[in-house]
Amino acid sequence: MDVQIQIEDNENIHASGDVISGQIHIFCAQATTISKLTVNLIGESTSSLTGAPGLLFSRREGEKHVFVREEHLIVPSVRSARADRLEPIRLAVGCHSFDFALRVPWVQDCSSCPPNSPIECASEFEATWSGRSSGQQLPPSTKDLQKGTEVTYRVDAIVTxxxxxFKSRITKSSPLTIWPVDKITTHDDTKPSLSSAIATARATILGPGSLPLPPHRLANDIRGLGPAEIIISATFPPEFGFTKSCPDGASLQDTRKVALNLSVTRLNDHPQDMYLQSFQMLLVGYTDIRAGATTHGQMSFWTLQSLSNIGLQVFESSDASGTQHHIDPNLWSDVELDESVVPDFSTCNLVRRYELEILMGWQCRSGEHAGRVFFVQVRTPVRISSGLSPGRLRAKGEAGLLKDDTQPSQSLRHEEPRVMHRVSYAPPTYDEAVRASVRPV
Structure with a gap:
């Protein structure tokens, strides 16, 4: 007997609230009795670390948590079952198909394996449920975090x-990619709100005629001009530092942008023009891993933008103190995030968070004379969003793509015409072909 899973629209990313539908195909080489057929949606968070060294070797610590388990019972069918007991079904030789539908939940609920238990216990669901709802949104599917550390989703078809x-069981699995739905989907990048995250940095820029001034000297010291002083302000939306606007069917890499408002304020009068000469943007990801009594922190880096010799004039010599200018967003409008930059999340044993670092090189000029380039750094925590809005469910429902997952699977009576139709076109088995080739004497 061969079992295959066919999931509709599996090449795209699924999200919280989506209905995952498809078919289970079972090919029987001989008449087979099935006592149970279930389809499960599984979400797991796995971590593995090397613990403290022992007498002979370092022990490997591991954790596996099941935070999603949704089940669809196909056989025995509730519709066709008798009132007193649930009956198995008998499948003839050939190919048989059964529909299923599973809804992706909105929040996670962790369970963990008992101590000193085999790691397979999570797939067998012999785990002890914690009994509490974490209330946190689902973590995204991840990869390349660290060897043995990942968040995965899959659909399991279990045929008994x-x-x-004597009972025997066959299990087939098909992986899925699931991301959470954004909590906040609308914001104005140019208007900071009360809850916006604002990072500031104050800098002193020396011009071509400027010299370092002793503390007891005045700004108009005869040894040279006083330095220009600026304050840089980076404003991020209340919830998410990055947004990915992903229409249905579009890939994440095609429609992602950085939501950032970068402004510079002049703090003193200065008879020289000020230029932005370089601009770098670095994203730092922190992964906190826990496995048993062992914890580990891992850092990842992504260079989002690196520009030099820009020569962008921000302030003129005639600009008064208190003048504010916004940096052209075209400097980072074409930033593309790597597919490994998943939304920040927190599970039973894994935490992913991010910080954004902006490094700018400033220079004062007076005619043909230019001073040194001084670098100013702004660094602040940011949140990474998925770009999947709650409205996508409504749009899919209006398009007729959303199926009702509360409808039970079709009973055997409804499957019989289709099953018999497929049997008539199924290829013969080896035994049937041998019997057909042997002619009676």
Missing amino acids: TLRNM
Whole structure:
């Protein structure tokens, strides 16, 4: 017997609230009795670390948590079952198909394996449920975090067959990519709100005629001009530092942008023009891993933008103190995030968070004379959003793509015409072909 899983629209990213539908195809080489057929949506968070060294070797610590488990019972069918008991079904030789539908939940609920238990216990669901709802949104599917550390989703088809009072079970799995839905989807990048995250940095820029002034000297010291003073302000939206606007069917890499408002304020009068000469943007990801009594922190870096010799004039010599200018957003409008930059999340044993670092090189000029380039750094925590809005469910429902997952699977009576139709076109088995080739004497 061969079991295959066919999931509709599996090449795209699924999100919280989506209905994952498809078919289970079972090919029987001989008449087979099925006592149970279930389809499960599984979400797991796995971590593995090397613990403290022992007498002979370092022990490997591991954790596996199941935070999503949704089940669809196909056989025995509730519709066709008798009132007193649930009956198995018998499948003839050939190919049989069964529909299923599973809804992705909105929040996670962690369970963990008992101590000193085999790691397979999570797939067997012999785990002890914590009994509490974390209330946190689902973590995204991840990869390349660290060897043995990942967040995965899959659809499991479990077929239990009955033969001569002995039961056997076949399990097939198909991986899924699931991301959470954004909590906040609308914001104005140019208007900071009360809850916006604002990072500031104050800098002193020396011009071509400027010299470092002793503390007891005045700004108009005869040894040279006083330095120009500026304050840089980076304003981020209340919830998410990055947004990914992903229409249905579009890939994440095609429509992502950085939501940032960068402004510079002049703090004193200065008879020289000020230029922005370089602009770098670095994203730092922190992954906190826990496995048993062992914890570990891992850092990842992504260079989002690196520009030099820009020569962008921000202030003129005639600008008064208190003048504010906004940096052209075209400097970072074409930033593309790597697919490994998943939304920040927190599970039972894994935490992913981010910080954004902006490094700018400033220079004062007077005619053909230019001073040194001084670098100013702004660094602040940011949140990474998925770009999947709650409105996508409504749009899919209006398009007729959303199925009702509360409808039970079709009973055997409804499957019989289709099953018999597929049997007539199924290829013969080896035994059937041998019997057909042997002619009676």
